[in-house]
Amino acid sequence: MNAPDDITRAVEAVLFAATEPMTLEAIRTHLNGAEVRAALAALQADYAGRGIELVKRGERWHFQTAADMAHLLRREHEEARKLSRAGIETLAIIAYHEPATRAEIEAIRGVGISKGTLDVLMEAGWIRPAGRREVPGRPLLYATTPAFLAHFGLASRRDLPGIDDLRAAGLLDPVDLAFARTDWDADAADDGDAEVETFDETH
Incomplete structure (x- = not known):
């Protein structure tokens, strides 16, 4: 060599x-x-x-x-990070729809989410503020981070499992179909239609 x-x-x-x-x-x-x-x-x-x-x-x-x-390399007493169902659903919605506002997340879930749920995901390093939607009130947007990809072994969001994969694994309830999406080109097109003020990640 x-x-x-x-x-x-x-x-x-x-x-x-x-x-x-x-x-x-x-x-x-x-x-x-x-x-x-x-x-x-x-x-x-x-x-x-x-x-x-x-x-x-x-x-x-x-x-x-x-x-x-x-x-x-795992420590003998490893502290497990446990997420509530609300946390898991919120993370999934952000991953499949990012960037998403809190109101958009709540609309997809059909119930409200506490600020604590988003705080837990940010403390884990899996989501981050990603600017503001240019609509009245300018709500904060959330997106996943490189740490999210690394933790779940994904090269990019395109490696997220699709609806068929989730259904085959028995992980989809009927309500879950509301936020499980696989058409990333459609996501990109949708995101491009809305004006977004983004944050500089270097600050």
Whole structure:
């Protein structure tokens, strides 16, 4: 096997030292704008099947323990994160419809949600404020985070299970069909019709 070139080694070092997943542009910034796509592909192939792997979650890259090795690193007394049914439903609605306002979430669920439910999801790092809908009252929008993708092992929202997958697994009640969607192109088109003021994630 050929030795990695300097760019590949530099990308490996940057990602190894990173405290959180990094975007392509963030990696390039550390390398004075160098092109790094080939280096990322080479590293991903080199680490495939090893105890540590390079993965892309959303638009961010990071090293993680291989899924089949994760049990070796779990603490003996691991604190489980438990979500209420309201929390699970709220997270699912945001994931399938994002960005979504609290009122939109409540309309889909058919019942109100407490502020505490959203607070729990934000404390878990799975959702974030994503701007405001440009309608009267300018309600806050919520969207999922890279941490949500990483926790559930998803490369992107397109990897979320579809209606047929959920039904086959016995996870869909009739009411659940109201918020289980698979047509991401339609989501994108719908999102584009509404004016949204977005927040800069760097602040």
